[in-house]
Amino acid sequence: MTDERAYWLAWSQIAGVGPTLLMRIYRHFGSLAAAWNADLAALDAVEGIGGVTAGAIAETRASLNPATLFAAHQRDNPDVWTPADADYPRLLTEIPDPPPLLYYRGQVSLAENRGDVGLVAIVGTRNPSSYGKQWTYRLVEALVQAGFTIVSGLAEGIDAIAHQACLDAGGRTIAVLGTGVNRVYPTSNRTLAQQIDRKGLILSEHPRGTGPDRAHFPSRNRIIAGLCRATLVIEAGSKSGALITARVANDYGREVYALPGSLDQPQSRGCLEIIAGGAQVILGETPLLEALGAIPQLDAMPNHAAAPASSPSAPPTPDLPPRLVPIFQAIPPMPPEAIALDTLVQTTQLDTSSLLAALLELEMLGVVSQLPGMRYCRT
Missing domain, CATH: 1.10.10.10 (Winged helix-like DNA-binding domain superfamily/Winged helix DNA-binding domain)
Structure with missing residues (x-):
């Protein structure tokens, strides 16, 4: 029988089937293997599959063998997870648009993947002030001492500073790229990437060899947000890509924090805007750690053998839709x-x-x- 992982790759090759639609298909059928073998009438019941997409599905399924495709793909990309893998990061499975394939390089920590270790994203401007640099180091050092893993995007500025500060403090850091895991952009961060490879982890939803593309970086930000229970925005202008990460984290129901700054500093404008919109204010290391400590730990996976709602001990259900x-x-x-x-x-x-x-x-x-x-x- 063909590995379910092969179908995650096969479905991702179909024009018009992005991560969100693919997750809908998976949840509708219970497996992508079942969906692959479903007729078009059954697929039409999935929200988002229109005539054009249905045609692309029919054409691709007729010309592609999932098992053959996956075997060839793994020869060049041996280190890859799909949502069918037990080691796929748990928090990513809980977002509406997880990457169908997640390529990795470096040192894997299954405790991080299970959610047993807290992951915190730190993002911000590519042109930080001395104030932003100082507070990035201070916050990262405190978070590392408290046992958190730091996640960012290996971009210039706050991202690179957060990764380096984490390594300097002896912590683990995860870099999420908008390129393949073997292509570093910007090239000025190659040495930093090598350090992360030895002591942390590098992730991407793009196969090895993929070069930089402007369209990849906004979608990369959803992976940063999806991996983490909380996102910290250190400094960001009004149009900073860091605000995309913050917005997506908020949409995912994750905590968002922002470092306040001066109204006279363009790098602080985005932080002040999201604070006004409801993001929590970073008031120092201790208040931040206290706030993060109040976020409950991930519960155990649901026990489906629990007593049914009709059990005599279960309270009555009110009249609801x-x-x-x-x-x-x-x-x-x-x-x-x-x-x-x-x-x-x-x-x-x-x-x-x-x-x-x-x-x-x-x-x-x-x-x-x-x-x-x-x-x-x-x-």
Whole structure:
């Protein structure tokens, strides 16, 4: 039988099937192997598959053998994960658009992949002030001492400073590239990449040999945000790419923090804007660590053998729209018990944005409460 991983690669070759649609297909059929063998009428039931995409699916399936394709691909890219792999980073499986293929280079930590180690993203401008550089070093040193792994994009400026500060502090850092893992851009960071290769990890959704492309870097930012429980923006102008990472992290239900700065500094404008929009303010190392410590640890994977909702000990379900009932039933009955958003995504198999909308509706109905750290319980 063909490895399920081969189908993640095969589906990713179809024009019009991006990461979000691919995840919808996977969740609809339960496996991409089943989807590959489904007829077009069945595929048409998946939101986002129109006539053009259906035609591309039919054409590609007729001309491509997933097993042969994957075997050839692995000869040049032996170090790759798909969501079908047990070692694929858990937090990435909980976003609506995880990379179908995640290539890696360096030293793998399965504890990071499982979510047992906290990952924090640090992003910012390519032209930091001395203030931004100073605070990047201070915050990274504190985070490393507290046991966090630092994630960034190996770009010039704050990204490179965060990686280097982490290495200097003896910590682990992960660089997410917009190129293949064997192509470093900008080239000025090649030496830094070599250090990360020896002591950390380099990731990319692009196969080896892929060069820089402007379109790759915004999509790279979603991987940075998706890997982490929290994203820190150190300095960013109003149009900085770091704000894309912050916005995506917020959409994923992850924590976003920003370093405040002077109104007279263009590098601080983006940080001040996202603080005004609801991002948490970084007020120093200790307050930041206290805030990160309040984020609940990832729950164990859901136990599907648990007692059904009809068990005599289960509280009654209020009169709710049918689409909200499974979400309500997945939420613990009362404080201090609560369930993290990440776990709810796994349990309900909904994308984060749809789940957040449903949770807001349940809150407005007065049957669910949100607790600090994006945790939920019934009222």
